[in-house]
Amino acid sequence: MHYMEEYKRWLESPYIDEETKKELYEIKDNEEEIKERFFKDLEFGTAGLRGKIGSGTNRMNKYVIARATQGLADFINSKGEDRAKRGVVIAYDVRHYSKEFAREAASVLAGNGIKVYIFDDIRPTPELSFAVRYLNATAGIVITASHNPPEYNGYKVYWDKGSQILDDVAIPVQNNIKALKNFGMIKRIPFEEGLNKLIHIIGKEVDEEYYKKVLSLALNEDIDKDIKIVYTPLNGTGNIPVRHVLKERGFKNVFVVKEQELPDPDFTTVGYPNPEDIKAFELALKLAREKDADLIIATDPDCDRLAVMVKYNDQYVALNGNQTGAILIQYLLSQRKEKQLLSDKSVIIKSIVTGNLGKLIAKEYNVETFETLTGFKNICGLENELEKEGYQFEFGYEESIGFVTGNFVRDKDGVISAMMLSEAAGYYKKFGRTLVDVLNELYEKYGYYLENNFSLIYEGIEGMEKISKIMEFYRKSFPKEIGNLKVKSYIDYLDGNIYDIDGNVIGKVERIPSSNVLRFFFDDGSWYAIRPSGTEPKLKVYIYSFARTRDESEKKLELIESEFRKIIEKI
Secondary structure, three states: OHHHHHHHHHHHOOOOOHHHHHHHHOOOOOHHHHHHHHOOOOOOEOOEEEEEEOOOOOOEOHHHHHHHHHHHHHHHHHOOHHHHHHOEEEEEOOOOOHHHHHHHHHHHHHHOOOOEEEEOOOOOHHHHHHHHHHOOOOEEEEEOOOOOOOOEEEEEEEEOOOOEOOHHHHHHHHHHHHHOOOHHHOOOOOHHHHEOOOEEEEOHHHHHHHHHHHHOOOOOOOOOOOOEEEEEOOOOOOHHHHHHHHHHOOOOEEEEOHHHOOOOOOOOOOOOOOOOOHHHHHHHHHHHHHHOOOEEEEEOOOOOEEEEEEEEOOEEEEEOHHHHHHHHHHHHHHHHHHOOOOOOOEEEEEEOOOOOHHHHHHHHOOOEEEEEOOOHHHHHHHHHHHHHOOOEEEEEEEOOOEEEOOOOOOOOOHHHHHHHHHHHHHHHHOOOOOHHHHHHHHHHHHOEEEEEEEEEEOOHHHHHHHHHHHHHHHHHHOOOEEOOEEEEEEEEOOOOEEEEOOOOEEEEOOOOOOOOOEEEEEOOOOEEEEEEOOOOOEEEEEEEEEEOOHHHHHHHHHHHHHHHHHHHHHO
């Protein structure tokens, strides 16, 4: 019943404002709601804090933001005076309370004597990563819930290389947060009071430097710049930067979906603003048909992810993250090789649940592939490590439509991806080919690597228990064969061991931190993986099939999925 005690503590606290207390009084007779809001603290997952907006320890609100920021401030100040002077950059997206939460974080940092740079308005998440590096700051904070539904918001922390924090920072910060027994321990000064003393507004200068760097990635001028591109920012932060960069690159026919052009925290035209979901393309498709567009691109609300549809045989074909990643790898590496820009230590980095087609393409160009855990904090964390060892980073990606190239942003970047994909489409169009043609050529060459990735939603405390039971079952008694597919080995990333079918350890994974992920490999090159989401009440399932023909590969996908669903229904 500790949640009732925590609830009462909030109601009686002199630091909690009357408006928040009023919201809490309204749920006094609803124990289930009190439990949901107070049974735990929001914790750092794959991308910091994320949760529904509302009062309570398990919700996103200014008190949870202030507490997290105090934990971060204590960590920064423990690292010496220089860290505080270098400062923290803060950016925010279009969501409800994003600006207020950003200012609350600034007030707490300034209250702890730490310099703050805060953007004058909404910005894409990748620009925050760039700004941390450009301003030589100690850390960065971005207030965003990425592609979550409108009732969510979030708080992501970056460290001095511009990549999201890893456990070496996250765990001490989390311990600092836990040590804050009441809100009276939080130091803050009002935002207006801190302005021009410790809090500095940033804007145009950082934008211009960022755009310059993005444009420097261009590989070809001799492309078809008349291709017709429909773009939707899904009412998020991508509208200005993506359009600016495409215009500077000389694309003359860029059409923006009017209804989704301007910021809208309710995402009225789309509801769930995730461009991975084909429903998000409804209005963009309508405009594309009107304009006879070659390409449709969409960025999510914080503009770190990119989704794509391509006109092919009078139809619009949606590409998933694995397919877009493979096309970008083919384009970037083939052009960089031609221009002698690759080195003998060139690398790409992908997540362990991303398909293998990109790896095969990279091998063709003598580019090594490294794998790491899901989330760009891990991809760019590994990039930081490899950079020290003299490797040259070419590309990082994961199946959930996140991509980056260049070394000045240490996160996935929808602005860079939009530019590079448009350039690739313009390049191939000169030769009478679409991006779908390129993909089909890759399948013909390497085989049909197909995928079916989905999430099973299990809400609340019961949901957490269900996910835990599924993971436990698969650790102990996974199916050793499905149809005529035989499991030959599996990896448990929790202990880092590679096992044979009988459970004997046959190897260890390298450079990959411990995580609750299981991955099972069949003897034909197909495989599947399962993991609980770090930020949402979901079990994530990744199924990959391989065959020399599309038809055979599709049948294998169906077989693995139907067997998986049968098993978890029984658990």
